[in-house]
Amino acid sequence: MPLCFQELVTPLLIDGAVSPLSPQSPLSASFTSVLPYHKDSGILSEAEAKKAQKALADGNLLEVVFAAIETLRRVPSTRVNIAVTGDSGNGMSTFINALRGIGHEEEASAPTGVVRTTQTRASYSFSCFPDVVLWDLPGMGATSQSLEDYIVEMQFSQYDLFIIIASEQFSMNHVMLAKAIEEMGKKFYIVWTKLDMDLSTRMLTEGQLMKNIRENILENLQKTRVRKPPIFLISSLEPSWHDFPKLRDTLKEDLSDIRYHGPLQNLFHAYKEIINDKVTYLQEKIATNSFQNTPGMRDIDDLAECLKTYRLSFGVNDESLQQLARSMGKESSEYKAIMKSQDLQAVITRGWKLKCLTCRVMKMFLILLSYIPSLDALIAPYIRQEKHNRMLEGVAEDTMTVLKKVLKDFTSS
CATH class of the missing domain: 3.40.50.300 (P-loop containing nucleotide triphosphate hydrolases)
Known part of the structure; x- marks a missing residue:
């Protein structure tokens, strides 16, 4: 009997009865209404691309994973x-x-x-x-x-x-x-x-x-x-x-x-474009200070609470990660371990810029600046914007990191 490799293990079937978590935070919902469509979405059909865009816009990472796995299952065996x-x-x-x-x-x-x-x-x-x-x-x-x-x-x-x-x-x-x-x-x-x-x-x-x-x-x-x-x-x-x-x-x-490399890179490229669009949209809201009255953003200087809102918006909050992990037969700790925006301290320590913007000297400077209204009105909004931009970029990066791990785990199972 010829020596032969074992058949590739059939990837874990996700229970279709599980209802994907849909945070629908106000930040996500507002972006969905202005969602751009990328025609060049590679192996995704137009309907699949739009569905993925909406799911990522809504912060529904589980639905994105469901759709990606179905796409990968249809990829014909590559010679x-x-x-x-x-x-x-x-x-x-x-x-x-x-x-x-x-x-x-x-x-x-x-x-x-x-x-x-x-x-x-x-x-x-x-x-x-x-x-x-x-x-x-x-x-x-x-x-x-x-x-x-x-x-x-x-x-x-x-x-x-x-x-x-x-x-x-x-x-x-x-x-x-x-x-x-x-x-x-x-x-x-x-x-x-x-x-x-x-x-x-x-x-x-x-x-x-x-x-x-x-x-x-x-x-x-x-x-x-x-x-x-x-x-x-x-x-x-x-x-x-x-x-x-x-x-x-x-x-x-x-x-x-080798078989999955091309399709995976194609999906990652498509998802990164959508995530970047969302980052750009939210950064514009930050720049115009138009998210001040958004639920979850009661105090835009409370960075810890704002970080939670961003994580919810991108679908990498604790509850979403737990549901994703259950669906994939994993522990949520596997995903949290590769993230850099789990809490405010982790985000601050990941880059020198945010560390400088939140250090004690900067806090004292902002307090002193508040006594000079003309300067405070010019400098404080810029510093606040930079803080939020750094947090937002960190959460977006973690979203791609988690997506890559989930799909790579699937293709290697």
């Missing part, structure tokens, strides 16, 4: 192209067969042999992942071409992930491949494929040998300042031993990240 490359003779084709869980004698297997067998790139499918294609590339030593020509001829730009195969030694070809792939902004693994041979010929324990191999790979990569990649030491003849199971698990996780 993922994985390139297997390295030096000739490193056992790339044998590795591909082992990863696919088939023997070299089977009809669909990649050809293997003691002589060079891969002259042109060839593609192979995964039986358990029909939308994943493994590309067996000719080794770097197959021709006398330069690295630049090899990258162009092998069409590196089309691959989503690279697996660099090495054995016996980690050569300069491997290092330069890793450097080139990193400069393209692509993810890659280093896979050492003939650990069984190393163990049979070296007078070292398995642990010490594996440690030496890893250190040698990292030492060579560091010479060209290549970041530390995932490194797996395996035997292609023993696909259930050493790092092979870890390789499968890592690949399964990364396949999910």
